[in-house]
Amino acid sequence: MRATLYASPVASGADLLNTLIQELRLDTVGGVRVDESGVARVEAYANGHRLAVVRSRGATVEITADATETGLTRQDQVGRGNRFADGSVPIGTGILVEGDGR
Amino acid sequence: MTYLNVAEVDAAVRNLAATYPDICEHLTLPKPSVEGRVCRALRLGPRADGTLPTLVLTGGVHAREWGSCEILINLAADLLRARTLGSGLRYGNRTFSTLDLRTIMRRINILIVPLVNPDGRHYSQMTDALWRRNRNPARPEGRPECVGVDINRNYEFLFDFGTAFSPKSSIRSHVSADPCDPLQQYQGPAPFSEPETDNVRWALDLHRRTRWFVDVHSYPELILHSWGDDDSQSHDPEMNFRNSAHHGMRGIPGDRVYREFIPAGDLDVSLRLAGVMRDALAGVRGKTYTTESAFTLYPTAGSGDDYAYPRRFTDPSKPRTHSFVIEWGKDFQPSWEEMELIVGDVTSALLAVSLEAARNAPWQLATQTRNPDQMDVFAIDSDGRAQSAWWHGEWHDWARMGPMVLPPQTPIASLARNSDYMDIFAVGTDGGCGATGGTGSGTTGSRSGPAVRSRRSPPSRCSPATTTRWTCSPRTGTVR
Numbered sequence: 001m002r003a004t005l006y007a008s009p010v011a012s013g014a015d016l017l018n019t020l021i022q023e024l025r026l027d028t029v030g031g032v033r034v035d036e037s038g039v040a041r042v043e044a045y046a047n048g049h050r051l052a053v054v055r056s057r058g059a060t061v062e063i064t065a066d067a068t069e070t071g072l073t074r075q076d077q078v079g080r081g082n083r084f085a086d087g088s089v090p091i092g093t094g095i096l097v098e099g100d101g102r
Numbered sequence: 103m104t105y106l107n108v109a110e111v112d113a114a115v116r117n118l119a120a121t122y123p124d125i126c127e128h129l130t131l132p133k134p135s136v137e138g139r140v141c142r143a144l145r146l147g148p149r150a151d152g153t154l155p156t157l158v159l160t161g162g163v164h165a166r167e168w169g170s171c172e173i174l175i176n177l178a179a180d181l182l183r184a185r186t187l188g189s190g191l192r193y194g195n196r197t198f199s200t201l202d203l204r205t206i207m208r209r210i211n212i213l214i215v216p217l218v219n220p221d222g223r224h225y226s227q228m229t230d231a232l233w234r235r236n237r238n239p240a241r242p243e244g245r246p247e248c249v250g251v252d253i254n255r256n257y258e259f260l261f262d263f264g265t266a267f268s269p270k271s272s273i274r275s276h277v278s279a280d281p282c283d284p285l286q287q288y289q290g291p292a293p294f295s296e297p298e299t300d301n302v303r304w305a306l307d308l309h310r311r312t313r314w315f316v317d318v319h320s321y322p323e324l325i326l327h328s329w330g331d332d333d334s335q336s337h338d339p340e341m342n343f344r345n346s347a348h349h350g351m352r353g354i355p356g357d358r359v360y361r362e363f364i365p366a367g368d369l370d371v372s373l374r375l376a377g378v379m380r381d382a383l384a385g386v387r388g389k390t391y392t393t394e395s396a397f398t399l400y401p402t403a404g405s406g407d408d409y410a411y412p413r414r415f416t417d418p419s420k421p422r423t424h425s426f427v428i429e430w431g432k433d434f435q436p437s438w439e440e441m442e443l444i445v446g447d448v449t450s451a452l453l454a455v456s457l458e459a460a461r462n463a464p465w466q467l468a469t470q471t472r473n474p475d476q477m478d479v480f481a482i483d484s485d486g487r488a489q490s491a492w493w494h495g496e497w498h499d500w501a502r503m504g505p506m507v508l509p510p511q512t513p514i515a516s517l518a519r520n521s522d523y524m525d526i527f528a529v530g531t532d533g534g535c536g537a538t539g540g541t542g543s544g545t546t547g548s549r550s551g552p553a554v555r556s557r558r559s560p561p562s563r564c565s566p567a568t569t570t571r572w573t574c575s576p577r578t579g580t581v582r
Binding site: 021082083089 | 179184234275400437449
């Protein structure tokens with residue numbers, strides 16, 4: 001599961017999340033951030049069991065996506081075979097412009 | 103279009119080099135992956151002798167961050183096509199003119215390693231989409247979940263994190279010495295134990311003037327600059343990663359017990375270039391990436407950017423390499439429609455930093471003729487060192503002149519009073535006029551020797567009285 005973990009109050013929210021990350025060995029993205037309202041949050045990829053432990057320790061868990069399902073969908077968007085086997089080159093996304101482009 | 107598989111990445115690199123042979127070549131990196139895949143780089147630029155300032159770009163370090171590879175292939179494809187056609191490029195509302203692209207391609211080399219970790223990408227694309235590491239099976243102890251090393255924890259920088267960092271640091275949430283740690287951030291048994299890290303080290307060392315390094319990652323919408331182990335400071339050079347007196351103190355945000363030293367000039371350049379990338383990225387479709395130090399994200403040990411930047415601190419022969427990480431997007435694998443937009447965003451940022459690098463790359467030259475058979479060219483290079491080249495029947499390559507160091511690209515003037523004496527002048531950052539020169543008999547072809555030296559005058563003073571004297575061999579042009 002892909003989830004956002006929240007914790008407050010201000011003083012210990014970040015510490016709680018960092019402790020949970022370290023103890024549960026959570027696969028997180030972007031580090032723990034404390035927003036303007038003082039709520040600490042971090043995005044994590046973890047299975048349901050780990051997220052249940054996170055909840056039991058006092059953090060809020062908001063599941064944002066089924067990462068397994070998303071991964072399978074994205075794997076369908078990977079090229080098959082070899083589109084450049086004929087010696088062709090990829091065409092970039094930039095638009096060619098003349099001179100100074102203005 | 104869809105995401106590239108590893109065979110397509112390899113073919114794209116080879117085909118681009120074959121299609122644009124005058125301005126591009128592909129290089130085979132020295133170490134194949136553990137599954138036997140060959141890793142390749144593209145070198146873009148006017149010549150391949152390694153003397154030009156070089157920007158190294160890496161992508162695909164972390165297997166699941168697929169789009170990093172697409173971004174770098176896109177950059178190469180666009181730049182090579184536009185340069186060949188004499189066109190500029192536009193991404194959304196951000197345009198790079200024909201002159202911009204010509205400046206980039208004439209003044210610097212760009213060395214692109216689009217897929218550092220092909221085994222990991224293949225496994226991520228075919229089996230486990232969230233796989234991060236390489237696929238080294240050397241330490242699995244019979245357990246498949248124990249395969250692989252986090253490439254971006256395997257560089258030689260504070261590798262012994264248990265000793266280097268404070269016990270209170272969160273470093274242990276971001277690197278592990280346990281091959282079976284579900285964190286996916288196993289550092290490996292030793293620095294550069296993995297072929298992928300060794301290949302990146304090779305790429306950084308390939309050109310003696312590797313001045314910039316950008317490692318492309320995901321996510322979330324950040325542009326990171328040095329350092330990654332702690333906050334930075336510019337007043338205490340002794341407080342640095344090499345100093346064991348500070349072991350056990352690193353990695354605590356906001357404290358003053360330890361902060362990693364970065365020279366103020368380097369920090370200025372890092373902030374400026376990070377801002378250049380941020381602004382160029384925002385110029386495409388308004389995406390606002392945050393620029394901050396890598397440590398602001400979380401503490402790291404053994405990361406590529408922290409290895410690349412301070413190499414010159416431990417080995418003075420290495421160049422000053424300003425290092426960055428771009429963390430694009432908000433997903434490891436966005437839908438391809440979104441990824442295409444991100445590709446444009448980040449390509450714009452990379453072209454902008456390439457252009458800024460190129461604009462700062464040219465040396466300020468001074469020339470003189472001492473006699474009809476002798477020409478001298480002087481420059482302060484992009485590392486601030488005085489260099490000279492000369493012609494006497496044939497050209498002799500650039501060589502360093504003594505220990506003097508000035509601000510990079512300092513303009514200079516030269517003067518030959520007669521065939522035996524010459525002077526070069528430069529104005530330092532304090533406004534003082536410096537003259538460099540040397541004394542000696544000067545009769546052989548060697549430029550080595552202790553005689554080249556410099557003098558400085560106070561600010562606002564610059565007179566012939568401040569100069570020192572070189573004695574030169576009019577026959578060979580030798581400066582002794």
